Amino acid sequence: MPLTELANIILKDKEGSEFVRIERKIIDIQAKSDATEETDDQSPSEKEARKSAFKPDEKKEEDESDDELISEEEAQKSPEEATETTEQLDQNKPPARLAQTKQTQGKLRTLFCIQHNLSNSTDQKHSDFIGCVKEGQIAVTYSEGPSDATARIVRHLNKADARASFFVNATWLYTQQYAMVLKNAYSAGHFIGMTYRVPGDNPSALSDSDLRKDIIENAHTIESVIQVAPKYVRLHYTEQKDLRTESILKELGFVLVGYNLDSLDYIKKDPTGPNSIQQVYLDAFEKYKDTYDSKGSFISIQYDLPFTGSLSATPYIIKAVNDKGYSMVRLDGCLADVFPYKKTANSTEYVHDSYSYNQSKYHQGQKEIDLESIVAQVEEKVDEDADLLKTFKKQSLDSAASTQGASLSTLLVLVVVGSTFGLFF
Known part of the structure; x- marks a missing residue:
């Protein structure tokens, strides 16, 4: 989806919120187990702060939490995986461990070529993934947050014991309340990726070196909050492709993710009914079944921003997914990736945490609500x-x-x- 509508969006100004500003550049936040909604206050000066990318200049301290990060090197490898290392990453391809058998690859190519006519996006050609590995799965993803809507979306998901994936715009993390929203979403078991937006939406104004530095700083900002760095990235597009930035992202070990189900939440505001976000999902499921006589495999996209319809639609989306027999999965479960994070922002070594696919706290599916x-x-x-x-x-x-x-x-x-x-x- 071209994001022209989102290019200059700054969340609504609100009064009297100077007390939520971050004074330090490295965020060190402990998640709270019994937490409530984020504050609605936001000052005009805070609006300006959210325009600037967060620039950490201190070294992050080692995380001593109980959720130990396990790298590929430390993990037990199967014979098939024994020859794979992160040092062998092809700069222009997804990691080898995500490659499927020839049979599965054929199915995935067929699946990825399916057009549901629900997305008006033309920015899928260069994404490494736009659908899940297994049929009957859907990775519900949110982009461009966190915002005032994100915590309430997560609350809806938690009530249904469902997991989603959030592609975070690191610029917003300069504000403490949104950094805390991210921390608690991660601690609730949701998957975290990164939305990357080139400064000024003008890649030609930056050298390759400047782009690399900015990408790593954005990833490090997220890392400073959740103690692992994002591996999966969704680019913030405005009007045209940015092949140079895509190439640099892949060179740095990031993996680009697209989608094959556009919720149209930037247009549709009704949560349910004939012209609703819920109906977009129902139509996608029905269209696939009518065409292929089976369940599909989807990565959907929403925007967890206040002016979209995603917040009010969340419980109705969950109901549609459940009623049609689909299972909500995190992105790492969708792609069967057992190492879904980077060890550090500037590393090409991948790790998992306790919430990752095939780990003790990994969860997929949802409750009937x-x-x-x-x-x-x-x-x-x-x-x-x-x-x-x-x-x-x-x-x-x-x-x-x-x-x-x-x-x-x-x-x-x-x-x-x-x-x-x-x-x-």
């Missing part, structure tokens, strides 16, 4: 959080007005309130 119940529960929680946040902020402002030196303490209270009620799921 009661739409009325799940929507009511989520919206009720959102209202509660908003009311509590308003109450605490009012109390803080009243206290500041009556106390000469209260400005600093008020700011600290707002930080605590913002962290407690605005940043978690």
Whole structure:
């Protein structure tokens, strides 16, 4: 999908949110197990901050979490895999371990050539993958976030015990509330990739060296939040292809991912009904079945941004997937990739974590959901959080007005309130 509509999108300005700005350039955030919605506040100055790419200049400390990262070198290899190393990566092809047998490759080529007439995208030719390995699977993906909508989307997914994949725009992580949203999405078992946008949408203005540096810095920003670096990338396109950037991404060990089901959430706002996002999914499933008399294999795309229809459509998408007998999978499960992350942003060595495909915490599938119940529960929680946040902020402002030196303490209270009620799921 050409993203002309998204090229200059900055999330809606909101007042009074200076307390959510990040002062440090390396983010070190602990995920909270019982978390609520992210805050709705965003200042005009924060809008400008979100325009600039995050530029870490400190070395990330070693992560000492219990979720040990296992590299390919350390993992037990089968005889077929024994000769494969990350040092043998072809710069212009996906990693060898993702290659299938000749029979499977033939099926995948057939599948990838299928046009569902649902996507208006022409940017699939140079993606390494646009569909899953197994029929009956769908990797629901979101791009360009995190935003004010992301945490609520994740809450819907968690209620259905479903997993999705989020391609993160690292620029937004300059703001602490969105960095926390990313951290908690990752800790809930969702897959994290990267949306990469060339500065100024003008690749010709940058040298190859500058492009490499910017790509690595974007990946490192994500790594600083989740302690693993993204391997899978979706390019932010505006009007034309950028073959040079694609080539550099592959040279650096990244893998490009497309899609074969465009939800059209940037056009459609209705979550359900004849002209809805849910209907796009139902039509795709039916069209494939009518044509091939079997289930298809899909990678879908949505945009987890407030002005799209993705948030309200999420539970209806889950219901459509479940009703038609499909299984929601993370992208690594979709591609059967047991090493779905990079060890570091500038490394070509791949690793897995405990949530990765074939690991102990990996999960796929979804629960049958009661739409009325799940929507009511989520919206009720959102209202509660908003009311509590308003109450605490009012109390803080009243206290500041009556106390000469209260400005600093008020700011600290707002930080605590913002962290407690605005940043978690």
